Amino acid sequence: IFSRSFATPVTTAAGLREVLSIYGQQASARLSKHGLQAKVLTAFAATSPFRNQEQAYPSVCVSLPMPTADPLLLTRAAHALLPSIRDGLKYAKAGLMLTDLRPSGNQPPLQPFENPHEERGIGPLLEDVSRRFGRGSIGLGHAGIKSGLDWTMKRDMRSPRYTTHWDELPVVKAA
Structure with a gap:
């Protein structure tokens, strides 16, 4: 599941297209990492139940032609999901x-059902570029590779991650 609450509400289908594009790429990378x-695929969006506004919880379930x-x-x-989105909410x-x-590669698809993108290696190419130049350095179309997106989750109240991120270790200097 790739799900995040936004720091700033997204009010347009174009904004949600960008969000869903990024999540689609992240989902692909995670599947590949685990060999799956x-x-x-189920895509969903939701308005805040705590705001005094019209509520909407659109979702769509898509059965892909092959894994x-x-x-x-x-x-x-x-x-x-985008046709279900109402601009302004x-x-x-x-x-x-x-x-x-x-599992990946269990059974090769029949010739007429092969995915042309997988043959070209676009997924591994995106992963290689991201690994080499950092996350968010490359994206598909509306994937919003620019930094500082308005809707990204707020992280100013997050606890420090000293045990998992070396760059967040406190530095002590002796005087």
Whole structure:
């Protein structure tokens, strides 16, 4: 599941397209990392239940033609949610859920059902560039590779992660 609450509400379908594109790429990378493919993708968005506004909880479930970890196919499937989005509503959260997970490469697809993007290695290429130049250095179309996106989750109240992130260790200097 890739789900985040936004720091600033997203009010347009274009804004949610960007969010879903990023989540589609992240989902692809995580599937590849674990050697898995997904057959079903569910995309969802939600307004805040705590705001005094009209509530909306659109979701769509997409059954993919074959199991895949391809970032293009996952992003395209996630965009199936966009026709359900009403501009003007303040969406506070969005996400993707991947189900019917299967090991990668168990059975090759029949010739007419092969995914042309997977053959070209676009997914591994995106992962290699991200690994070499950092996360967010490359993206698909609307994936918002620019930094400082308005909607990204607030992290100013997060606890320090000393045990998992070396760059956050406190530095002590003797005088």
